[in-house]
Amino acid sequence: MTLPQASSEAARIDTLFYFMLALSTVVCVGVLIAIVWLGIKYRRGSPADRGGREQRDLGLEAAWTLIPLLLFIAIFVWSVKLWAELRTPPAQAQTIYVVARQWMWKVQHVNGQREINTLHVPLGRPIQLVMTSQDVIHSFYVPAFRVKQDVLPDRYTSLWFSPTRAGEYELFCAEYCGTEHSHMHGRVVVQTPAAYADWLQSHARQGMAAQGAALYRAMGCSGCHEDGASVRAPDLRGIAGRSVALADGSIQVADDGYLRDAILLPRKHIVAGYQPIMPSYQGRLDPEDVLALIAYLKQSGDAAADPEPRNP
Amino acid sequence: MSQTPPSYLQEGQRLRDWLVTRDHKRIAILYAVAITGFFILGGIAAMLIRLELITPRGDLMSAQLYNKTFTFHGVVMVWFFLIPSIPNTLGNFLLPLMIGARDVAFPRLNLASWYIYMGGGVFTLVCLVAGGVDTGWTFYTPFSTMFSNTHVILVASGVFVVGFSSILTGINFIATIHTMRVRGMTWFRLPLFVWSMYGVSLVMVLATPVLAMTLALIMLERLAGVGIFDPALGGDPLLFQHLFWFYSHPAVYIMILPSMGVVSELITASARRRIFGYRFMVYSILGIAVLGFFVWGHHMFVSGQSMYASMLFSILSFIIAVPSAVKVFNWVATLHKGQIVFDAAMIYALGFVGLFMLGGLTGLFLAATALDVSLTDTYFVVAHFHYIMVGGAVMAYLGGIHFWWPKVTGRMYPEIWARIAAAMMFFGFNLTFFPQFLLGADGMPRRYHEYPDRFQLLNVLSSAGASILAVAYALPLCYLLWSLRHGAPAPDNPWEARGLEWQTRSPPPKHNFVEPPQVDRDSPYAYEDA
Numbered sequence: 001m002t003l004p005q006a007s008s009e010a011a012r013i014d015t016l017f018y019f020m021l022a023l024s025t026v027v028c029v030g031v032l033i034a035i036v037w038l039g040i041k042y043r044r045g046s047p048a049d050r051g052g053r054e055q056r057d058l059g060l061e062a063a064w065t066l067i068p069l070l071l072f073i074a075i076f077v078w079s080v081k082l083w084a085e086l087r088t089p090p091a092q093a094q095t096i097y098v099v100a101r102q103w104m105w106k107v108q109h110v111n112g113q114r115e116i117n118t119l120h121v122p123l124g125r126p127i128q129l130v131m132t133s134q135d136v137i138h139s140f141y142v143p144a145f146r147v148k149q150d151v152l153p154d155r156y157t158s159l160w161f162s163p164t165r166a167g168e169y170e171l172f173c174a175e176y177c178g179t180e181h182s183h184m185h186g187r188v189v190v191q192t193p194a195a196y197a198d199w200l201q202s203h204a205r206q207g208m209a210a211q212g213a214a215l216y217r218a219m220g221c222s223g224c225h226e227d228g229a230s231v232r233a234p235d236l237r238g239i240a241g242r243s244v245a246l247a248d249g250s251i252q253v254a255d256d257g258y259l260r261d262a263i264l265l266p267r268k269h270i271v272a273g274y275q276p277i278m279p280s281y282q283g284r285l286d287p288e289d290v291l292a293l294i295a296y297l298k299q300s301g302d303a304a305a306d307p308e309p310r311n312p
Numbered sequence: 313m314s315q316t317p318p319s320y321l322q323e324g325q326r327l328r329d330w331l332v333t334r335d336h337k338r339i340a341i342l343y344a345v346a347i348t349g350f351f352i353l354g355g356i357a358a359m360l361i362r363l364e365l366i367t368p369r370g371d372l373m374s375a376q377l378y379n380k381t382f383t384f385h386g387v388v389m390v391w392f393f394l395i396p397s398i399p400n401t402l403g404n405f406l407l408p409l410m411i412g413a414r415d416v417a418f419p420r421l422n423l424a425s426w427y428i429y430m431g432g433g434v435f436t437l438v439c440l441v442a443g444g445v446d447t448g449w450t451f452y453t454p455f456s457t458m459f460s461n462t463h464v465i466l467v468a469s470g471v472f473v474v475g476f477s478s479i480l481t482g483i484n485f486i487a488t489i490h491t492m493r494v495r496g497m498t499w500f501r502l503p504l505f506v507w508s509m510y511g512v513s514l515v516m517v518l519a520t521p522v523l524a525m526t527l528a529l530i531m532l533e534r535l536a537g538v539g540i541f542d543p544a545l546g547g548d549p550l551l552f553q554h555l556f557w558f559y560s561h562p563a564v565y566i567m568i569l570p571s572m573g574v575v576s577e578l579i580t581a582s583a584r585r586r587i588f589g590y591r592f593m594v595y596s597i598l599g600i601a602v603l604g605f606f607v608w609g610h611h612m613f614v615s616g617q618s619m620y621a622s623m624l625f626s627i628l629s630f631i632i633a634v635p636s637a638v639k640v641f642n643w644v645a646t647l648h649k650g651q652i653v654f655d656a657a658m659i660y661a662l663g664f665v666g667l668f669m670l671g672g673l674t675g676l677f678l679a680a681t682a683l684d685v686s687l688t689d690t691y692f693v694v695a696h697f698h699y700i701m702v703g704g705a706v707m708a709y710l711g712g713i714h715f716w717w718p719k720v721t722g723r724m725y726p727e728i729w730a731r732i733a734a735a736m737m738f739f740g741f742n743l744t745f746f747p748q749f750l751l752g753a754d755g756m757p758r759r760y761h762e763y764p765d766r767f768q769l770l771n772v773l774s775s776a777g778a779s780i781l782a783v784a785y786a787l788p789l790c791y792l793l794w795s796l797r798h799g800a801p802a803p804d805n806p807w808e809a810r811g812l813e814w815q816t817r818s819p820p821p822k823h824n825f826v827e828p829p830q831v832d833r834d835s836p837y838a839y840e841d842a
Binding site for chain 1: 370375376379446448450452454455458459460543544546548549550583584588589590592614615616619622623626627630631633634637638640641642644645647648649650651652653654662665666669670673674676677679680681682683685686688689690753754755757758759760761762763764766
């Protein structure tokens with residue numbers, strides 16, 4: 001492979017890759033040698049001894065059933081441990097939001113910057129991407145980081161990586177998404193923390209939570225969800241991350257996906273003790289707006305009077 | 313010798329006699345002619361794709377035309393060539409002969425399945441050529457249901473119809489194997505080719521209805537706006553992938569199990585050797601057929617499916633590799649103490665073993681979730697499944713065509729040309745597809761009309777290989793057709809093989825056997841007694 005190893009997991013994934021490559025090479029060469037050797041020795045009419053021609057050997061067959069099986073299980077264990085790490089972002093990961101559409105990547109940083117087909121990240125810091133699509137399924141693929149995750153229109157999916165080398169890396173769409181699929185590419189720019197801070201400064205904008213706060217009023221959310229409203233609706237302060245009891249008796253954690261559904265598909269989860277009167281905002285909010293609202297809800301939780309220190 | 317009835321080819325000679333025939337052998341020929349046509353069309357599409365990819369810029373076709381071309385290639389090759397290839401040609405011809413029967417259990421149903429296949433096939437072909445579809449053969453939602461402006465409904469309905477031909481063939485084979493074996497042909501005396509037909513029939517009958525249902529749901533959503541897969545209508549796009557792969561993963565085994573059967577016959581005959589570990593071979597055919605239904609989620613490790621579901625599908629995918637590994641080792645062990653001759657059939661069979669092994673080993677990379685994350689949806693996957701389906705299934709199909717050609721046509725083919733073609737095919741195939749492993753490991757995504765410059769060298773190599781492969785595929789077409797008129801007349805058993813099909817004449821009479829065939833106590837591979 002000529003790919004750079006530009007993330008914290010890349011080298012360990014490559015180790016597994018090269019192990020499998022070595023194993024496959026040994027098996028291939030072994031079988032090839034066996035075929036050639038047997039083919040020459042037992043070519044038709046050769047003088048080789050063909051006595052004792054039993055065509056069953058339970059021991060041999062058990063061996064070449066069990067040895068591959070055990071080997072495969074070992075590889076599975078190795079791979080699945082790596083996989084679990086790849087799927088579990090570190091607690092201190094910095095979140096960046098990605099919205100995909102035919103045929104571009106739109107990136108939204110927490111402090112308000114937006115980019116198209118480019119993603120700026122700081123070196124050495126775990127980054128978690130929370131992604132959704134505006135239309136069809138896409139897939140966010142950065143070969144140098146060895147990460148890929150499909151991006152779906154009906155939910156948030158996420159991936160994380162921790163860049164270990166400054167530079168620019170290719171970003172591809174890996175899931176076929178229509179006519180211009182092969183043009184849906186961009187770049188990930190990994191900068192030193194100092195350069196990244198400069199970049200943040202030079203592109204400063206209103207933060208996502210502030211954008212969300214403005215939307216919260218403009219779209220009329222506050223009319224029902226704030227104290228003193230005439231309509232009875234759940235209090236949203238500190239909602240993000242809390243467990244919510246639902247009318248059907250189940251309990252849901254109010255993660256990003258839950259909040260998104262609550263805004264766009266309010267009938268999906270009815271909070272226990274409330275009437276299903278919330279209108280859907282499907283079609284009235286862009287995916288970026290929904291993300292800004294969620295950022296606002298998260299911040300309002302942090303800002304809410306909270307005497308206990310929070311444990312992440 | 314009693315009176316000799318005319319061969320099945322000498323019975324009625326008019327076109328009508330062929331079009332209303334109920335003879336399984338003639339129906340096999342009808343299928344062979346049709347799938348050869350589809351193979352040529354799918355191959356032309358492949359050549360256009362490889363031509364386009366010689367340069368990084370999309371300078372031969374528009375993006376839209378390119379997308380329609382790879383969809384055409386996939387749809388035609390999977391549903392109209394690979395799935396029917398061995399079962400409906402070699403299987404149709406050989407299954408009754410190998411078990412000593414006069415015909416299949418339901419001859420009319422057999423003919424009906426050909427007409428359904430042709431009806432669906434020609435209809436789909438017209439839609440693909442006249443309008444085209446740009447969804448890929450996988451029809452992923454919501455792109456296929458709500459965003460593509462091409463003729464998805466028409467093509468989906470064509471594939472829907474062709475599915476019934478698979479189901480009918482499967483039912484027919486199962487009934488034939490259960491009820492029509494000649495006296496003495498017990499289950500564990502069945503040739504492995506018959507076992508593979510049995511396994512594949514089970515998969516066809518159980519999996520194809522799921523495809524039909526899935527395609528019907530797509531049509532329902534596109535036509536009537538019923539929300540099944542489209543999230544805007546309250547549907548779930550991942551549901552489609554689960555349903556689709558629940559069919560399409562077993563479909564991979566529909567393509568490869570028959571090849572395993574063919575290769576077992578070819579290697580034993582060319583090595584004059586009983587198959588090593590007959591029962592293990594039978595159990596691994598059945599094991600693969602059953603386990604094949606439980607691994608579909610390995611297509612979806614990065615789709616957004618639960619992390620724990622992916623772990624389960626990963627371990628199951630490793631487990632299904634075990635019976636495949638056993639088969640490879642047993643084929644090699646069969647050579648031990650044999651009388652091996654490297655005729656064309658054997659070159660094809662050993663080529664199959666090598667390419668299938670490479671395809672299988674790279675499948676392990678993809679079964680390992682952590683590696684699949686970066687490799688999936690790249691050219692690594694394209695190379696992997698072409699090693700299985702083209703390197704594996706097509707090599708075995710052509711090997712089988714050569715091996716049984718004397719029986720089917722009554723003529724010998726030119727052996728030298730056949731060896732040249734087989735060797736060329738092996739070389740051309742590797743040159744075409746091995747570079748694609750490297751492209752994938754380097755991060756080139758699949759289904760790309762244009763690509764970054766750094767991928768060009770390997771793409772040029774791949775396209776060069778494809779041109780060699782095209783010549784290698786054209787050769788058998790030429791010399792086999794030539795042999796129909798000019799080939800030496802074939803003896804009844806030119807390879808001194810042991811299957812019942814070699815006990816009758818070449819080509820066989822209409823009802824296969826003049827006298828009931830004798831099943832050897834050491835059937836089916838009694839080579840040592842020769």
